[in-house]
Amino acid sequence: MHIPIAIIGAGLGGLVLARVLHLNGIAATVFEGEVSAEARAQGGMLDIHDVDGQLGLKIAGLYDEFRALIHPGGQQTRCLDSSGKLLMDTPDDGTGGRPEVPRGALRRILLNSLPPETLRWGHKLVTARAISEGRHELIFANGVTLTTDLLVGADGAWSKVRPLLSDAVPAYTGLVFFETWLADADARHAESAQLVGGGSMMALAPGKGIMAHREPDSVLHAYIALQKPLAWIDSIDLSDHASAVGRIAAEFAGWASALTALITGCDTGPVARIIHTLPVDHRWPRRPGVTLLGDAAHLMVPSGEGANLAIFDGAELGKALAAACGNIETALAAYEKDLFARSAQAATEAAQVTKLLFGKDAPYRLIEVFERDMMGTLGS
Numbered sequence: 001m002h003i004p005i006a007i008i009g010a011g012l013g014g015l016v017l018a019r020v021l022h023l024n025g026i027a028a029t030v031f032e033g034e035v036s037a038e039a040r041a042q043g044g045m046l047d048i049h050d051v052d053g054q055l056g057l058k059i060a061g062l063y064d065e066f067r068a069l070i071h072p073g074g075q076q077t078r079c080l081d082s083s084g085k086l087l088m089d090t091p092d093d094g095t096g097g098r099p100e101v102p103r104g105a106l107r108r109i110l111l112n113s114l115p116p117e118t119l120r121w122g123h124k125l126v127t128a129r130a131i132s133e134g135r136h137e138l139i140f141a142n143g144v145t146l147t148t149d150l151l152v153g154a155d156g157a158w159s160k161v162r163p164l165l166s167d168a169v170p171a172y173t174g175l176v177f178f179e180t181w182l183a184d185a186d187a188r189h190a191e192s193a194q195l196v197g198g199g200s201m202m203a204l205a206p207g208k209g210i211m212a213h214r215e216p217d218s219v220l221h222a223y224i225a226l227q228k229p230l231a232w233i234d235s236i237d238l239s240d241h242a243s244a245v246g247r248i249a250a251e252f253a254g255w256a257s258a259l260t261a262l263i264t265g266c267d268t269g270p271v272a273r274i275i276h277t278l279p280v281d282h283r284w285p286r287r288p289g290v291t292l293l294g295d296a297a298h299l300m301v302p303s304g305e306g307a308n309l310a311i312f313d314g315a316e317l318g319k320a321l322a323a324a325c326g327n328i329e330t331a332l333a334a335y336e337k338d339l340f341a342r343s344a345q346a347a348t349e350a351a352q353v354t355k356l357l358f359g360k361d362a363p364y365r366l367i368e369v370f371e372r373d374m375m376g377t378l379g380s
Contacts, residue, residue, distance in 0.1 A: 003029050005321075006138060006148035008125050008161055010034070012103075013294035013310030014154030015110035018118055019060045020318025030114075031140070033124030037111055044221040045074060045213055046106065046307050050097035052342075053308035056315035065109045066101065071216060074100030076199030079363055079370075084195060084203070084256030088367050092199055100199065102216065103307070125160045134289030134328065136164070150328050151290045152317070154310075157276060159296035165284035170276035170299055175354070176233050177273040177302070178224040178248050180266035185220040189265050191258035196220055203259050204363035208251060210259050222262040224248055224270065227358060233272060244270055275301055280347040283340045291332050293317060298343035303350035313339060 005021065007014045010032035021028045034040065048054055048066065057066045075092035111119070124141040128151060131137050136151045153161025157170050185193040193214075195201060200213040212222035226248075238244045248270060249263045263270070278299040284292075291297075294310030317335045324331035356366040 001144070001146040003146055003148045005029065005150045005152070006031060006136075006146070007152045007154055008128075008138075008159075009154035009156060009294075009296070010037075010111075010119060010121075011154060011156065011294060011310065012107060012110065012307055013314040014152070015107065015114070016056055016060050016311050016314030017152060017154065017293065017318050018314075019062070019110060019113050020315050021321060022114060022118070023061055024318070024322035026322060028118065029120060030118055031120045031123040031125065031138075033122070033141070035122045037108070037121075041104070044103065045071060045100045045215055046103045047075070047098040047100050047304050048106075048311075049304070049308045052305075052312040054097075056308075056311035056313075059315040059319060060110075060113070062109055062113060066106065069101040069105050069109070070099040071101060071214075073198035074200075074214070076197050078195070078197050078199075078201045079367055080195065080201065080203040080256075080259070081363060082203060082205050082252070082255045082259070084258055087363060088370065089197070098304070100213070125155065128161055128164055128290075130164060130287070130289075136289060149289060150321075153290070153292040153296040154294055154314070156295045157299045159292065161290065162292060162296055164290050165287055165292065166282065168278050168282050170278055172230060173275045173277055173301060173354075174227050174229070175275040175301065175358070176226055176228055177275065178226070178263075178270035179273055180222045180224065180262060180269035180271075182220040182222070182262065182265055183267045184218050185214075186218045189220065189258075189261055192261045192265070193218070193220060195256075195258050202357070202363065202366075203255070204357055204366065206360050206362050207358055209357060209362070210252065210255070210262055212262055220262065222266070223273070224252075224263055225358065226251055230274070233274060236272070238270060238272060277301055277347070280351065281340075281344050282347075283336075283344075286329070286333055286336065288329060291317070291336060293339075297339060298347060300343075300347040300350045301354045303346075303353045305346045305350060309343065309346055312342075 005028035007030045073092045075096040077090045079088040127139040153159045196212045203210045207227040209225040293313035320331040320335040
């Protein structure tokens with residue numbers, strides 16, 4: 001079997017690429033290892049930025065659908081200390097450039113915008129190898145083998161496509177996020193819900209933090225951040241809910257109970273998200289017929305940019321391929337030149353934000369920087 005354009009991964013970036021190609025009359029096929037769109041939960045809220053993610057959705061012709069998903073009040077940002085004292089509160093007045101939407105709903109819009117035959121579910125890529133003249137052979141876990149003229153790795157942190165281009169392997173950053181969810185929070189966890197507010201909340205200290213945001217239907221979704229060695233993480237039995245919650249909460253002894261309730265009161269979780277990154281300046285030499293986007297290309301510490309960059313990558317690659325009139329190499333060279341520059345800048349900034357969040361002066365240095373940037377915006 002031969003497929004002209006094979007996109008590996010049905011995340012936001014891969015789907016945006018397929019959508020932009022579809023709008024330009026270019027057929028592509030998206031291969032996804034999961035058996036269906038409903039195979040697993042798609043995570044919580046995403047802030048979609050006007051400088052990249054929203055631009056990508058405009059290129060994909062889905063901006064109005066995106067606007068209909070916006071969670072009112074979701075751009076409110078609060079910063080607290082460990083006692084629960086409010087240090088900063090920026091309200092959502094509707095004019096900010098980073099509105100919040102549910103990730104799953106945004107993905108559903110993208111899936112619905114594509115012809116059903118575009119998606120091949122239950123196709124987990126096992127091996128990809130170059131054969132000749134820019135073509136690649138793909139072997140999937142279900143036994144399917146095919147060739148393609150253009151292979152796009154949109155398959156995330158542990159990409160099976162990346163080794164065709166780069167020897168880089170994601171490295172542990174020393175940071176883990178334990179993810180938790182609290183249902184019916186306004187009634188059952190009123191003090192925690194009040195601290196979180198209508199959008200997002202950060203309670204920070206050196207080396208640790210409790211971060212949460214409000215989702216629809218009175219759900220609080222939290223990330224409990226700790227700088228810990230892998231051995232410590234491995235020592236926690238997440239299948240033993242009470243033990244796991246107790247171990248994690250013990251790291252926040254003395255913190256306000258309304259904050260630690262985001263750990264101890266969780267209905268779902270904790271789930272460990274062990275944070276890995278690729279090198280800040282990750283790039284590769286141009287090799288015919290293959291490229292990367294999203295986390296496969298530029299895995300970085302969470303800063304709100306990952307999903308936005310993936311969306312923008314997909315849109316920009318789609319535009320480049322449409323403009324190249326069939327010259328794949330011209331399109332890939334142009335796309336990668338811009339990709340390397342923007343991803344290096346974003347990764348550098350993400351690392352700087354992480355230092356502000358969990359460094360020795362947290363949370364006060366973060367607030368200083370935020371207020372300085374706000375004053376600069378107001379003065380411009």
